[in-house]
Amino acid sequence: MVKAVVGANWGDEGKGKITDMLSEHADMIVRFQGGANAGHTIKNKYGKFALHTLPSGVFYSHTTNIIGNGVALDIPKLVEEIRSLTDKGVPKPKILVSDRAQVVMSYHMLFDQYEEERLGKASFGSTKSGIAPFYSDKYAKIGFQVSELFAKDLLEEKVQRVCEMKNIMLEHFYHKPVLDPQEILDELLRYREMIEPYVADVSSYLAQGLKEGKTVLLEGQLGTLKDPDHGIYPMVTSSSTLAGYGAVGAGIPPREISQVITVCKAYSSAVGAGEFVSEIFGDEADELRRRGGDGGEFGATTGRPRRVGWFDCVASKYGCRLQGTDEVAFTVLDVLGYLDEIPVCVGYEIDGEVTTEFPTTAKLRRAKPVLETLPGWKCDITGIRDYGALPENCRKYIEFIEKSIGYPITMVSNGPAREDIIYRKGGK
Numbered sequence: 001m002v003k004a005v006v007g008a009n010w011g012d013e014g015k016g017k018i019t020d021m022l023s024e025h026a027d028m029i030v031r032f033q034g035g036a037n038a039g040h041t042i043k044n045k046y047g048k049f050a051l052h053t054l055p056s057g058v059f060y061s062h063t064t065n066i067i068g069n070g071v072a073l074d075i076p077k078l079v080e081e082i083r084s085l086t087d088k089g090v091p092k093p094k095i096l097v098s099d100r101a102q103v104v105m106s107y108h109m110l111f112d113q114y115e116e117e118r119l120g121k122a123s124f125g126s127t128k129s130g131i132a133p134f135y136s137d138k139y140a141k142i143g144f145q146v147s148e149l150f151a152k153d154l155l156e157e158k159v160q161r162v163c164e165m166k167n168i169m170l171e172h173f174y175h176k177p178v179l180d181p182q183e184i185l186d187e188l189l190r191y192r193e194m195i196e197p198y199v200a201d202v203s204s205y206l207a208q209g210l211k212e213g214k215t216v217l218l219e220g221q222l223g224t225l226k227d228p229d230h231g232i233y234p235m236v237t238s239s240s241t242l243a244g245y246g247a248v249g250a251g252i253p254p255r256e257i258s259q260v261i262t263v264c265k266a267y268s269s270a271v272g273a274g275e276f277v278s279e280i281f282g283d284e285a286d287e288l289r290r291r292g293g294d295g296g297e298f299g300a301t302t303g304r305p306r307r308v309g310w311f312d313c314v315a316s317k318y319g320c321r322l323q324g325t326d327e328v329a330f331t332v333l334d335v336l337g338y339l340d341e342i343p344v345c346v347g348y349e350i351d352g353e354v355t356t357e358f359p360t361t362a363k364l365r366r367a368k369p370v371l372e373t374l375p376g377w378k379c380d381i382t383g384i385r386d387y388g389a390l391p392e393n394c395r396k397y398i399e400f401i402e403k404s405i406g407y408p409i410t411m412v413s414n415g416p417a418r419e420d421i422i423y424r425k426g427g428k
Contacts, residue, residue, distance in 0.1 A: 070249020
């Protein structure tokens with residue numbers, strides 16, 4: 001059985017916690033896209049962790065944690081991340097890296113930085129982790145696949161060819177220092193030594209596991225609205241954030257994905273630039289940001305303050321539809337307990353007309369939120385395990401959201417810890 005855990009919105013929905021929780025009953029957890037440019041925050045008996053490349057199942061001794069072929073593989077960051085776990089007393093997890101994954105190079109980060117500098121005020125708000133240049137090279141067929149690290153003759157020729165191309169851009173477009181082919185080759189050989197213990201034919205491994213009846217979790221990064229095709233283009237990421245891409249990025253047939261769990265936050269947040277209709281500002285935003293998440297709404301990778309806003313039914317309904325959602329995990333509900341009233345975005349007004357359908361970016365730029373206000377519950381709900389024990393107004397808020405987006409909310413997260421979860425059978 002394959003389950004996908006993906007985000008409905010701009011990312012930061014709490015997928016790490018849900019994956020960590022579901023991993024207790026899973027055998028393999030697969031990261032299938034993205035790179036170290038975003039993070040999943042997890043709190044458990046070992047402490048608090050921000051994972052960037054590792055799947056969120058690494059805290060269980062029975063799991064195999066897999067970096068799929070669709071991932072932008074930053075080898076030094078992966079190795080450092082593994083070390084950071086064991087330094088905090090976490091047993092060393094079993095990790096496999098696809099031999100078809102491609103490698104983030106040091107020059108990808110440079111190109112990312114140079115382009116953001118060049119764009120100035122029109123920049124994309126990149127984390128400067130090299131993700132866009134990496135995927136650009138992958139699809140231009142000048143990236144380095146993990147398997148190529150073990151073919152030195154091929155590597156030497158390819159390094160020369162790639163450096164010639166890159167140096168034209170560096171010298172004449174960005175006016176920056178050029179690459180030294182020998183230094184790039186040395187970098188790749190160092191990466192080979194670092195990654196060799198983990199390399200495997202991941203697709204074959206997964207196929208065998210599925211034949212044996214193993215349970216696989218596909219863990220997505222970011223959310224629907226950052227998908228390059230279906231998101232707020234061009235302020236998107238560079239790999240598909242949809243569950244459907246999980247089959248490609250892991251190397252399994254699409255029919256194997258039998259369940260899609262889409263994670264929604266009880267309010268909205270986003271890191272980076274792009275359209276965000278329900279965004280709030282000033283003191284109201286500062287208060288929500290300060291109370292939000294576990295220690296506030298700041299990016300797990302960058303530390304940047306997240307933009308925040310009210311729950312967006314339009315964006316979330318769209319996000320769930322594109323993911324092929326079977327059920328919704330509703331997170332950080334406990335954060336809203338300080339509010340007397342809770343606004344919810346139920347529609348967009350565009351050029352004088354109200355819609356509940358999520359539009360393309362050009363129209364989104366003109367959209368204004370249509371808000372409906374619900375009464376708050378004014379208490380701390382952390383620690384409650386039974387849905388019926390939640391305050392009435394809290395249950396009404398959940399049920400209003402569920403009806404508005406049209407997908408069953410089966411899990412409600414009401415605190416940062418693994419055990420802070422309420423199950424709702426059938427979402428009713």
